[in-house]
Amino acid sequence: MDSTELEIVFKKETVSKVLTMFFKDEKTKVSSDAVNLMTEMLKIFAVEATRRSMKQAENEDCDVVDLEHVEKILPELLLDF
Amino acid sequence: MDDKEAYSQRLKAAVHYTVGRLCQNAVADCEMEVSRQAIAAIAETTFRQCDIFAKELEAFARHAKRHTVTTDDVKLLARKSTALQKSEELALNNQELKKRKKNATKRKSKDMENEADEGARGTEN
Numbered sequence: 001m002d003s004t005e006l007e008i009v010f011k012k013e014t015v016s017k018v019l020t021m022f023f024k025d026e027k028t029k030v031s032s033d034a035v036n037l038m039t040e041m042l043k044i045f046a047v048e049a050t051r052r053s054m055k056q057a058e059n060e061d062c063d064v065v066d067l068e069h070v071e072k073i074l075p076e077l078l079l080d081f
Numbered sequence: 082m083d084d085k086e087a088y089s090q091r092l093k094a095a096v097h098y099t100v101g102r103l104c105q106n107a108v109a110d111c112e113m114e115v116s117r118q119a120i121a122a123i124a125e126t127t128f129r130q131c132d133i134f135a136k137e138l139e140a141f142a143r144h145a146k147r148h149t150v151t152t153d154d155v156k157l158l159a160r161k162s163t164a165l166q167k168s169e170e171l172a173l174n175n176q177e178l179k180k181r182k183k184n185a186t187k188r189k190s191k192d193m194e195n196e197a198d199e200g201a202r203g204t205e206n
Contacts, residue, residue: 009099014095022131025143025148028139028143029150030138031151037156040168042130044165046104046123050104050108064116067118070123080161081161
């Protein structure tokens with residue numbers, strides 16, 4: 001039953017607070033199910049950004065993923081989301 | 082206004098922390114390393130993307146004449162890629178399965194309590 005890997009996730013409270021902070025209308029709230037889904041989505045976003053940057057670094061024969069690799073994949077990433 | 086700034090900075094730091102851990106994890110699998118600036122850039126982008134997501138979610142909810150953002154709004158947010166839609170559906174299904182399991186165990190414990198009560202009453206009679 002015990003998984004050897006601990007899954008890294010965003011804390012639901014953080015996600016909820018961040019979203020609520022950016023709402024223009026004070027009355028807007030988020031359902032807890034929606035927060036769960038958004039947590040998943042943000043995790044996918046961050047991991048996708050990392051993976052694409054890694055791929056870019058690999059293509060350039062670099063061992064370290066650096067800022068320039070992130071900059072190169074950024075436009076496509078933002079369009080895909 | 083300063084309070085809001087400080088609040089925003091704290092949340093950004095929280096996001097940065099988790100993004101950093103996610104990055105390190107992903108990079109370690111391929112035996113690569115990631116620079117601090119790269120992590121900072123990804124964290125900042127994720128934070129700004131939250132802004133975009135939040136405004137879109139709010140617009141969808143308002144369009145549906147609601148004040149509460151629901152899972153339907155989040156599903157609409159994932160419309161740009163089919164893979165994303167599928168993973169959101171999976172996450173939703175997992176949630177529902179967990180809820181059903183919770184309700185099932187609640188019912189079981191309630192049933193056991195009822196049985197215990199009936200048993201007690203039976204012995205009294």
